[in-house]
Amino acid sequence: MKLIDTRDAVGHVLCHDITQIIPGVTKDAVFRKGHVVREEDIPVLLSVGKEHLYVWEQQEGMLHENEGAEILRSLCQGENLNPTPVKEGKIELVADCDGVLLVDRAKLRAVNSLGELMIASRHGNFPVSKGDKVAGTRVIPLVIAQEKLDRAREVTGGGPIFRVLPFHPKRVGLVVTGSEVYYGRIEDKFTPVLEAKMAEYGAEIIGREVTNDEAEMTTEAIFRLLEAGAEMVLCTGGMSVDPDDRTPLAIRNTGAEIVTYGAPVLPGAMFLLAYWGERRIPIVGLPGCVMYAKRTIFDLVLPRLMADVPVRRADLDGLGEGGLCLNCPTCTFPNCGFGKGS
DSSP: OEEEEEEOOOBBSSOOOEEEEETEEEEEEEEEOOOOOOOGHHHHHHTTTSSSSEEOOOTTTTEEHHHHHHHHHHHHHHHHHEEEETTEEEEEEEEESSEEEEEEEHHHHHHHHEEEEEEOOOOTTSEEEEEEEEEEEEOOOSEEEEEHHHHHHHHHTTOOOEEEEEOOOOEEEEEEEEHHHHTOOOOOOOOHHHHHHHHTTOOOOEEEEEEEEEHHHHHHHHHHHHTTOOOEEEEEESSSSSTOHHHHHHHHTOOOOEEEEEEEEEEETTOOOEEEETEEEEEEEOOOEEEEEESSSHHHHHHHHHTTOOOEEEEEEHHSOBBOOOOSOOOOSSSSSSSSSO
16 A cells, blocks of 8 residues: 555545544544545545545555455356445345255355455355345455455356245145044144145145055055146155055155155154156155144255255255254244254
8 A cells, every 4th residue: 555645546545444523423434445535535535634545556466355346246146146235345145036045065165265255144055035135245355366366266166156046836735644634533733734834935735635554545646636737745644664654655656766765854854855757846755743843854955845956865964963953942943053054
């Protein structure tokens, strides 16, 4: 930086905040570090006693923090995100729609490992609403080497690190299994729970089938819902290793590709996920805990399913750390650690 006469400062970039004090009214920065001085700023600067200013001295190969911030933003911003105006090397990203936030964690870690650049975000794979702030970026020094931003481009492959994929209001079919419900011995309390969860995503329940514990009957019920146009089928109950629990077999007999039967999450260890046919329609086996627990593995997977994000076995295997719900007396999910592994 260099020291210049304030009257010659137009077009130069301030290297420090300029504070204005008006007794009983304000004590705050009238100009922030990084501000580009304009002609109309000169009288204000003189009025606060600044006859001289430290300004940034342009050097080849060096970028002002705001220039660097725009490059960093371009590496972060993907679908359905918009940036806030740059300020002091900082830009935030805001969701344009309701959807699920996807984070490329390897790229995020790679950029944060470079130094002098930082990116902080919400956890990926969780729902966000239109207008939500999802990430903040900042260039830390006032000036930064162009080489550092070039390196960020390299480690991200050009980005983007963040995307928001919108939810799709799916047509959903329900298969309620169990002889106790089929023969009317107990009331079906699973369906109201699923209706409420599906309503949160604007989904339409197009059909409900009730079956006994015979795998063949459940398989036929799944096919009827698929033929009726279901874009997702949820099968409730019959998911344990008990000899009478045959829902996993019934789902397998549809020819669906089983992604997993079992997951490292409590509640929800006996969860099953499969995809059926060329259209990759999710068929989900839901253990009994989904009916009575406040939050389960279903709450962790459902946002991705509703946004048509493919869920792989590796995604589910990674849920172990953070996969233990503490059943807090007052549930604050998703503002808690449940489902937020590394």
